[in-house]
Amino acid sequence: xxxxxILIGTALTFGAAVAFAGNSxxxxxxxxxxxxxxxxxxxxSVLAAxxxxxxxxxxxxxxxxxxxxxxxxxxIGVLATVYSYGLLSAIQxxxxxxxxxIFYTFPLMTSLYTWISGREKPSIAALVALITAFAxxxxxxxxxxxxxxxxGVTLAFxxxxxxxxxxxxNNRMVGAxxxxxxxxxxxxxxxxxxxIVAMLSGGYAxxxxxxxxxxxxxxxxxxxxxxxxxxxxxxxxxxxxxxLTMNVEPVSSVVLGFLILGQALxxxxxxxxxxxxxAVLSVRLxxxxxxxxxxDASA
Numbered sequence: 108x109x110x111x112x113i114l115i116g117t118a119l120t121f122g123a124a125v126a127f128a129g130n131s132x133x134x135x136x137x138x139x140x141x142x143x144x145x146x147x148x149x150x151x152s153v154l155a156a157x158x159x160x161x162x163x164x165x166x167x168x169x170x171x172x173x174x175x176x177x178x179x180x181x182x183i184g185v186l187a188t189v190y191s192y193g194l195l196s197a198i199q200x201x202x203x204x205x206x207x208x209i210f211y212t213f214p215l216m217t218s219l220y221t222w223i224s225g226r227e228k229p230s231i232a233a234l235v236a237l238i239t240a241f242a243x244x245x246x247x248x249x250x251x252x253x254x255x256x257x258x259g260v261t262l263a264f265x266x267x268x269x270x271x272x273x274x275x276x277n278n279r280m281v282g283a284x285x286x287x288x289x290x291x292x293x294x295x296x297x298x299x300x301x302x303i304v305a306m307l308s309g310g311y312a313x314x315x316x317x318x319x320x321x322x323x324x325x326x327x328x329x330x331x332x333x334x335x336x337x338x339x340x341x342x343x344x345x346x347x348x349x350x351l352t353m354n355v356e357p358v359s360s361v362v363l364g365f366l367i368l369g370q371a372l373x374x375x376x377x378x379x380x381x382x383x384x385x386a387v388l389s390v391r392l393x394x395x396x397x398x399x400x401x402x403d404a405s406a
Contacts, residue, residue, distance in 0.1 A: 116344025119336050120352040126333035128359035131203045132367055133326025134195055140319020143312035144195035148188070149301040151327035156294035158331045162338075163287050170288045180289045183273055184296025190269025191297065193262045200259025202370040207360040208247055208383055209263035214390045215240055216271040233393060240386035246379025247372075286338060347395050354384055354391075 134147050163170055172180065190210075197206040215237060221227040229237075248255055277289075305311045314320045340349050361380060364370040372380065 112343040113345070113348055116340045116342070117348045117352050119340040120344065120349045121355055123333040123336040123340060124353050124355035125359045126329040126336065127356050128203075128207065128363050130326045130330040130333065131194070131198060131207055131360060132363040133322045133329065135198050135203055135368055136322035137314065137319055137326055138199060140322055141312060141315035142319055142323050143310065144192055144199070145301060145305045145308075145310040146312055147195055147323060147327065148191055149298060149305065149311075150323060151330040152188075152191075152294050152297040152301060154327050154331040155334050156291055156298060158335055159287060159291045159294060162335060163291060166287075168285065168287055170291055172288050172292065176289070177292060179276070180292035181296040183276055184293035185300055186269055186273050186276070187293055188297045188300040190266040190273065192301075193266030193269060197259045197262035197266065200256045201263065202364055202372070203368065204357065204361040204364045204370065204372065204380065205247060205376075206259065206263045206266075208357045208380055209244070209260065210266050210270065211354065211357050211387060212240060212244070212383065213267045213270045213274065214387050214394070216267060217274060218390055218394075220271065220275060230393070233390060236386040236389045236393075240383050243379040243382025243386065246375045247383060248379070249373070249376055286341075290334065290338075350391055350395075351388065354388055357384060 130151070134144075137147055138144075160170070162168075194206060194210050197209075218227075218229070218233060218237070222229045245251075248260060314323055337349070340352075344352075357380065361372065361377070365372070
C-alpha cells in the first residue's frame with residue numbers, strides 16, 4: 108500500500124463522508140417537498156443495489172455467495188433497514204447534525220457490548236471516552252435547555268443500536284468475504300423489506316413538487332455514490348485511514364445543516380459535538396492499536 112494510494116483513498120473517504128452527510132441533508136428537504144422516510148429509503152436502496160450490481164458485472168466479480176453467508180447477508184440487510192429507517196425518521200424531529208452524531212456513537216456501543224459480554228475488560232482510557240461522550244451528548248442535545256425531542260432522539264439511538272448489531276453480526280457471520288456481493292444482498296433485502304412495510308402500512312409518500320423530486324433524487328444518488336466510493340477507498344487506503352476519516356460525516360452534517368437547512372447549534376452544542384467525536388475517535392484508535400498488537404503477536 109503506497110503513500111499515494113493512502114492519500115487518494117483518504118480523499119475519497121472524505122468525499123464519501125460528505126456525500127453521506129449530504130444524503131441526510133437532502134432527506135430533510137425531500138420530506139419538506141412531500142416525501143417520507145420509507146420513500147427515501149426504498150429509492151436509495153434500489154439505486155445502491157443497481158450501482159453495486161453494475162460494478163460487480165463490470166469488474167468481473169460474481170454475486171455468488173455460499174448459502175450460509177447469503178442468508179446472513181440478507182438477514183443483516185433486515186437489520187440495516189431498521190437502523191436506516193430510524194436515522195431517516197429521526198431527521199424529521201431533530202436537527203440532522205444531532206441525529207447523525209447519535210448515530211455515530213456506534214463504536215462506543217460496540218465497546219460496551221464487548222465489556223458486558225465479558226470479551227474484553229474496559230480500560231481507564233475507554234471509560235474516560237465513554238464518560239466524555241455521555242457529557243458531550245448532554246451538551247449537544249441541549250437537555251438543560253428544554254429542547255429535547257424524545258421521539259427524534261429515541262429513533263436516532265435505535266439507529267445507532269441497529270448499526271452496532273449489524274457491525275457485530277457482519278464480523279461474525281459474513282467475515283472477510285468480498286464486500287460487493289455482501290452489500291448487494293443487503294441492499295436487495297433492504298429494498299424488499301421497505302416495499303413490504305410500505306404495502307402493509309400504505310406508507311409511501313410521493314413528492315408534490317419539482318423541488319421535492321430534486322432533493323429525493325439528489326439524496327438517494329449521493330448515498331449510492333458514497334457506498335461505491337467507500338469500496339474504492341478501502342482498497343486504496345485500508346481500514347484504519349478509512350474508518351477514522353469517516354468521522355468527517357458528523358462534522359459535515361453540522362456544516363451542511365447550518366448552511367443549507369439553517370439548523371444552527373449554540374456554542375455549548377458545538378462543544379458537545381466536539382467531545383463526542385473526540386471520544387469516538389479515541390475508541391477507534393484504541394481498537395486499531397489492539398488489532399495491530401494482536402496481529403503482531405500472532406505473526
